[in-house]
Amino acid sequence: MRHALAISVGKAARWATMRRGGGSAAPGLVAERIDPGFLRATLGDLPYGVVVVSGTNGKTTTTKIVVELLQSQGLRVFTNRTGSNFSRGVVASLLGEVDRRGRLAADIAVLELDEAHAISFIAAVPPRYSLLLNVMRDQLDRFGEIDHTARLLHKIAAATQDTVVVNGDDPRIGVPAFAADLTATVRTFDTDPSLHRLFPSDDALYSDTAEDLPTAPTGPPIDADDTRLVSIEDHTAVFGFAGQAHTVQLQLEGVHNYLNAAAAIGLTRAVVGDRLDTPALLRALAAVKPAFGRGETIMVDGQPVELVLVKNPAGFRLSLASFDPTGVATMIVINDDYADGRDVSWLWDVGFERLRDSGVAMVSGHRCWDMALRLHYDQVGFEAVQEERKPALDAFLAAHPEGRKRIFVTYTVMLQIRDLLGERAYVEARVS
DSSP states (O other): OHHHHHHHHHHHHHHHHHHTTSOOOHHHHHHHHHOTTHHHHHHTTOTTOEEEEESSSOHHHHHHHHHHHHHHTTOOEEEOTTOOOSHHHHHHHHHTTSOTTOOOOOSEEEEEOOTTHHHHHHHHSOOSEEEEOOOOOOOHHHHOSHHHHHHHHHHHHHHOSSEEEEETTOTTTSSHHHHTTOOSEEEEEEEOGGGGGGSOOHHHHTOOOOOOOOSSOOOSOSSTTOEEEEEEETTEEEEEETTEEEEEEOOOOSHHHHHHHHHHHHHHHHHHGGGOOHHHHHHHHHHOOOOTTEEEEEEETTEEEEEEEOOSHHHHHHHHHHSOOTTOEEEEEOOOSTTTOSOOGGGGGSOOGGGTTTOEEEEESTTHHHHHHHHHHTTOOEEEEESSHHHHHHHHHHHOOSSOEEEEEOHHHHHHHHHHHHTTSOOOOOOO
């Protein structure tokens, strides 16, 4: 009775929210208050169980890739498509998918979860699989030191019932000590040693040491159950698994997303096992497009505008390394709302020298002057600083009507800029 009431009232709240424009987790809060067991009742009996995707960087894009790869294997997949990565957000997404009896037409659920909020979720629904991406310095005002984040991910791994797929290159979660007391099977995804400089760990970002790395890829991992990003050239990536190398032409932007793709392959292999249809998986991977705001390109007046999400030193460094600034008008928008992280001192751990020749056309956001000061110290010129997003975006587009444009944004700004661009051009809607 309580479950049925939660569905009825939750769906009504979701309808009301959608009428106001969507994007709220409030219906999930309503349903949880009525039926605290809503998640377990809805997700507890899925044939393939629940996958939790967590870590500091790459959750949204990796979750999107996992969903499309599993669908290529014939599975019906439920996911929290809005990227609302805490329990009530998952419930809100479920309210849009379950019928009046609470039945979910899915074989498996793939859920992006914030490292901290995942702990309450796994207490209600232990995952069958988990995919743990990395541990980086991100929003230390929320999470504290990064070893605490590693401990949160270990709790997710400890609750996982079947298989944990971890980043084998990460010095905090890809080491034997992390897996020593786990009951689930542990598999890894990683990068070839020749690529390590492109994908530095958090420790490497703050180290002055540099080791000599091989220039030629070494190929697939020794363990056939593991998955490796072997090599990269432009949009072509080679992935190694099951003793073979597989070349894929990707639509994804940014080298970091190629590693996310390796993670998604590793998870998909763990779920599907010997029934894996490798050609179908590779076709699906080649067709994956960037998640909203993560290398997404929006055509405005016939000209491409790229949105690149940045939220910590590692992500910003990789984004700068991934995109050639030559001939591109650049805008940087930095906010410090709760979802962005209040402390923007992390900007001083990013090197902006790559933008020195091309400069930055516009700096905006709540912390625009902090960003402008940071650029000044790296001798990067900028044309204008405007805190308010709409006049800043209007001026940026007016000053550079032709050619490619790129906007680096923190999370809350990304949502705002997408909405503003949606007033000028077609922008794919976020699914609520």
